[in-house]
Amino acid sequence: MATMNVLEAVRDAMRLEMRRDPNVFILGEDVGARGGVFLATNGFVAEFGEQRVIDTPLAESSIVGIALGAAVSGMRPIAEIQFGDFIWPAINQLVGEAARARYGTAGQRNASMVVRVPHGGGVRGGLYHSQSVEALLAHTPGLKVVAPSTPYDAKGLLISAIRDDDPVVFLEHKRTYRLVRGEAPEGYYTEPIGRAEIKRRGEDLTVITYGLMLHYTLQAAEQVSESEGIEAEVIDLRTLRPLDVDTVIESVRRTSKALIVQEDTPVASIGSEVAAVIADRAFFDLDGPVRRVTPPDFPPMPYSPLQEAEYMPSPNKISYAIRQLIDL
């Protein structure tokens, strides 16, 4: 086991796969000599050369479109979108094209590509360096959407994503990059895409979350356990598409109460889907409404610190919601 942060886990996964498979290459803005703005590809040009670590022009649509062309020709590109907020110019190539490449060719073409997307807020990123972009992507049949929150998951899931034959959007929460340290095996291992993980056991209610919010939720869970003996079960979705519905339903059937915590805005979001699935499959096990902790339904997110804190869900807001749901 080694101790690493999320960023190092991401770097480690890419480096290992680049060494193992000559078809893996990286393209994106500033990924070359700069090593990426977050240094995810630090040292990669020296090890793998400019051919396999390609600095692109500032043109997100072509970053994804070129990756797609290479992928359907047998390569395994890793495209980096520098910030989630910049993914919108590439949405057509991702949602319109890559997601349908297999389906639209009746299985003849593999869009075996990874699009890495540093995203999320709480980093004083303002309106264009804070966005959560998962809802539209997770809405799209044909894509896989992974959102790890720990170094162990980030490394194991990224290796799985690179080896996957379908397009995988890999959402890395910027704030977890250096904030979250943990153990992860050295060398190769994979974590399965599409499997949620219960990160904390409890019987009083189920809290479903992902990304940075996992860490805030775990803090809130300890808080209410300490002060009131409320034991929350915390599910880390890890993959947003395909959603691990079974793990969620199994837990909610036990606890009869469900709270969803997300950093994305509420309307038509991951939380909406999770709530719908619970209402559908666990309705007669519910002993209270399905509640959500989300930011207000406003654009993410003000740059000014008090407003940013107002916007972001926090451990306190989560423990407040847990108490509301328990005291029902």
Added chain:
Amino acid sequence: MAYKIEMPRVGESVVEAVIDKWLVKAGQRVEEYDPLVEVVTDKVAMEIPAPASGTITKIVVAAGDTVPIGAVIAEMDADDAPERSDPGPVESQGGTSYTPNFDRTGTLVQEANVGPTGGVFRDTSLQAPPQSPHTALSPVVMRLAAEHGIDPASVKGTGRSGRITKSDILAAVSRRNRAAHSIGDDGDELLIQNPVKKLTAEHMARSWREIPHAWSAIEIDVSGMVACRQANRESALGRHGVNLTYLPFTLWAAARSLAENKLLNSTWQGNRAYVRARINLGIAVATHDGLVVPVLHDADAGSVSQMAVRVSKIVSKAREGKLDLEDVRGGTFTLNNTGALGSVLGGAIINHPQTAILTTETVVKRPVAVSLEGRDKIEVREMMNACLSFDHRLIDGAEAAAFLQDFKGRLESIDADSTIE
């Protein structure tokens, strides 16, 4: 004015920086924006400028050291108060590793309309649903009621505003199914873990896990109390409609002894212990659903007969499974009358988060050496043992003994002529 220079936020997601080289010395005069120090982060290398004009008074962090964002790196005597540097994300836990830090997260006052940073907390997704919770049966309650043929109207709700919760229905089911439990191949009986028993089990385990228990026991001559009870049984039944037992006497005495020995009347709240102002005595009651502990609030207020009335009411409520949330809330000390079950000695488990529990054992006739007018002789007396379990983190043996002695003194002072009114 003295000012502490902190490592400023120098980029998204950066949480620490290495001091590379100081460009100033202590005692040196600097102007605002003069370069102070070269720092390196895993994103950038940069110079940090002086936040104000003035004199550097102290270099706090040496070159080569790593500091978290926000740490004090130097001190200065500034000409004017510098602008605060950017606070960074307000909810930041700091550091490079995730460690839940409850002191910093604190707890929330429910319904307080204040956000974590002093703004107004307007999270509308958390507002309670508009319908009245009195009549709303949740889906699981409706399903369980239908599956088990229970009429929800017959179930007492313990949720907010009397809402029937899933546990209420399960408790009702368990009560009804008590007789019809399954029997295994070897004749083993399945213990139906009703919610009360389950909670009690968890509670007991937690208490045992967390509290270092210590014990002390004392013998009490309750001959006078027995006589007093005998003398007042009839009047109690007539005037108050209660069957006078020993329990009101021991409660009466315990409440008053607690008033004198306040440390025994304390509770843990999180990581702190508080001496409780009110004396609310829990009474352990065995019911067919398991152990429940109804609470007599302000038990130091009434007479023995008043105590008898209150005890009688609450115990029958407990036995009928009709306790309100209010009836079990706020206990500060627990009294466990194992004497009714024939026990003579016991080590009870403290009712977490309280810090002590008293068991009063069976009253038995025993030959006792007594001194009467300077001469020792053997007499048959009514004797009762009282055993105290106490939290040794807070309470010492001497404090426990003082309480027991006080308790003993009060009971032994009762005689046939004592008034219970």
Added chain:
Amino acid sequence: MGKMNSTGRETQIASSAGPAGLPDGLDAAGVVEMYRTMILSRMLDERVWLMNRQGKAAIVASAQGHEAAQVASVRALDPSRDHFLIYYRQFTAMLALGVTPLELLCGFLAKSGEPMSEARQFPLHGSHPRVDLFSFSNVVGTQLPQAVGVALADRLRGDQGRVTIVYFGDGAASQGDCHEAMNFAGIHRLPVLFFCENNGYATSVPLQRQMAVESVAVRAAGYGFPGVSVDGRDMFAVYQATKDAADSIRAEGGPVLVEAKVDRLLPHTTDDDHTLYRSPDDIGQMRGRDPIDVTSRALRERRLMDEDGDKSIRQEARRLVIEATDRAEALPYPDAEAMYRHLYAE
């Protein structure tokens, strides 16, 4: 055509004639074969248009008027090693690449056995099991960055001497993807042949409302590689320009943009009516320079084919179309449940 013009200035190639009156790489049989493909394409095209009016083919985007440019550009490349990214109007190119009339008809009629997408997509979209071609989408221009990716994959694998040709219309040239793709291909000197079939209309919008320059080819200068413009009705001119471009690309010369100026003889699709935006004169003039007629004349002038030969080519094509139509109509639709396959790797 000689050396590629690296300034990207438009180069007109009126016609070209080798010693035998034919460009290098073409022989008499090959030329007649190209004409045969054009005739087959035209007759199939007319048939599916009619089948739309019969309510059998839900949508048709006709290639009529584009046949010479398509057949010649395919002929100038090497389907055994080159990659083809096509778009929705490339009926003739597909026939030239070896897609059969029955396969195309299955596409239009959405019948079982359709090879590109199992009839999930509009006709001509998907990928082909025998031919190295694909077309994922109806969103114009998306194929351009994808083609650059295909060429990049060859480069990364060290697979030299292959050309990736990507077809697009003048309408797609307005997309940001077109700019991004050409820019990237130019920077990395990737082996991409950008082939624009400029028919002067983006659905109903004429060229002068799409761009302020006379041709798409001049834009190549902005990306640092050559752009040439040819008369797309002239099979020989298109062949020569495309062949020169492919040779240059194979010699590691970087990308080339070839623009074939063509006419779209029919409305944008079966759902369009071009009389709403084109004058009768315009339509009449266009009909007067139909590439089928131009090519037929050229072949007869060069004595590569006589009138009887032309007649028998048409008879043979008619027979093939009738036969393919009969067979396609007799085929069932794919099962409804088949739609649930191939969303993810199985």
